[in-house]
Amino acid sequence: MMAQNEDFVIGRHPALAALKSKQAVNKVFIQSGLKADALKEISALAKKKDVIVNQVPKAKLDLLADGQNHQGVVLAVAAYEYANLDQLFEQAEKKGEDPFFIILDGIEDPHNLGSIMRTADAAGIHGIIIPKRRAVQLTATVAKTSTGAIEYVPVCRVTNLVQTVEELKKRGLWVFGTDMHGTDFRKWSAKGPTALVIGNEGKGIAPLLKKKCDEMLTIPMVGHVQSLNASVAASLLIYQGFTSRGN
């Protein structure tokens, strides 16, 4: 995976160049109400590449551009390249292991994603799957929090997590969800091809995705708070998986 230095591409020419290149673009922000051929071309290119285009007020662009002349457009670009699903499977194959993937259903905090990547690397997870929308992508803050793990844990981003889970199940994986009403995670064995789903910081796992899970797991809690931080829960669960695989 190749590191890039910036999180934002600012201005019309750089935006066009980035969209025409192989660079992974997370989102396009275009100033609402501004009409220009270059902006139309940027929008069309983005849509062709299945990149989300957001019309935003000028004030938002001013903020993103941090004083630079944005000419009505800023791209949020990935700090790192994304993998595809097959590359995640290859990662497991290379090690001669059954796949063990983490699916993140809408993690929004870059520190949580970075921290989950750090644990995932430590426990030999073969890849992380994130959705393209309503979730933090691979940004510089994620990279920093991952303390280098971003270089080693492939991240695949998909349009529809439910469909991806269906595909994973067809390819032989057992999919385990996590919430407050499941089996005690200490009884969980992650032997065999496995995917573990961690939910959004506020909403947890979306109901439709939950329905697709083969089993739900719970970390018992006896205190007063309702749940653990997503990355803390992920760490405990990943390590139960790690241990149950004979490590």
Ligand SMILES: C[S@@+](CC[C@H](N)C(=O)[O-])C[C@H]1O[C@@H](n2cnc3c(N)ncnc32)[C@H](O)[C@@H]1O
């Ligand atoms: C902050 S919690 C979300 C809480 C949300 N209100 C709910 O009811 O699911 C974020 C994610 O961390 C994981 N998590 C947190 N505490 C957990 C626990 N005690 N057992 C299992 N998973 C937990 C789950 O994946 C959850 O979706």
